[in-house]
Amino acid sequence: MKLNSTVVLTLTLLALMLGAGSVSAFLGFDIGSKALKGVTSPDSRPTSKFASAKTGNSQHGGLMLLKEEEILKTVKARIEGKSKAPKSEQEEEEETETVSNKQKLEEKPQEQVEEKPQPGFPVSAESEGVNLSVQSARYSGGALQLRVKMQNKGKNSVRFLYSFLDVSDDKGRTLSASTDGLPSELPNNSPTYTGTISIPTALLDDVKSISLSLTDYPAQQLKLEVSDIPVGR
Template sequence: MRINSTVLLTLTLLTLMLGSGSVSAFLGFDIGSKALKGVTTPDSRPTTKFNNAKTGSSQHGGTFLKEEEILKIVKARIEGKTRTKSEKIEEEEEEDTTTNKQKQKPQEEIQEKPQAGFPVTTESGGVNFSVQSARYSGGALQLQVNLQNKGKDSVRFLYSFLDITDNKGRTLSGSTDGLPSELPANGPTFSGTVSIPTALLDDVKSISLSITDYPAQKLKLEVSDIPVGK
């Protein structure tokens, strides 16, 4: 009898312990649920953030343009910049052209306007010899001369035989450049220069040039009273 009463007491104690544990667990769960009510975990998903951003922007009154409208705006801006650049290039070209014309006009006027006292010409046997201008440059007097043969036969010259004299009859030395050794019959006008050192022209007012054909010496070309005053 004593054994049965002991077993019964043990079972009763175990039942009470299990019951009190269950009641405690239920009460703890219920209290914790009530305490955590209204508390939520943060949403870290990127799609959710993007959706929230879109919702926020729409709430602030923002608008999104269509793809066609964006392309039209970009195209218009590109065309506007291109036209602006082309207009600037055209304006610069016009300015350069105007500037070049303004620079060229004085030179053309100088070339077209003959120098005082020139040209000085002579003719013999169908050959025309003329001095177009006289200018000092590089320590020498530069005479611009032209030769043209209008005759039926060609004419040869040896320019080392060119005689140069001043207004006092003194012989001067000089050199030629650009003149042909032979003038063809009915040929074009040939241009060249006769250079005389400036040191030989200190007190000279005018000079004369004389040359004959070589070797026939059938004609004589002589240009006199060429003004060379400084």
């Protein structure tokens, strides 16, 4: 009787162990299945890779992969400075209007702008067919600048040495002056030459008018005298 109870106890414990093992295995399998749900192994079959290449599916993980040719074209365009933003309609219209206006200006002949004479000008003198004319006077850079025109309508050429140019004010005082652009020789029937005569401003504080006197060199056969040139400020 005692032996039977021992056997029964042993069988009971064995049954409980088997049952517990079975329950543990079931629970572990169930938990593992739920944890691995949605996880798949990578597809390494060559046939599947060729199929995806044929369909042109270039997306992976939500990212768009660019082709190597497109990347090279973009880089080359940026290096050469050809990567420009497209112009808006307004910019295109403004550019077209600018080109049109430019063409109109080129087609229209340029009109010569005549300089408006100053009061009291021009002041001129003539001798032996040679004309000396003072066109205007203005103060600039600490000096009075007289714009002068010269022309020879005579039959003989005339030479000048401007160190013999006499400049005097309305009180008879001699003033120092320098010339720029005036010809050293006027050929016969010459065109009009233009130059300037500059007089320091410091010498003209109380001066209202000046006079010029010039003769040819070395013959001194003509004498050009221009008087009452207004220089008041």
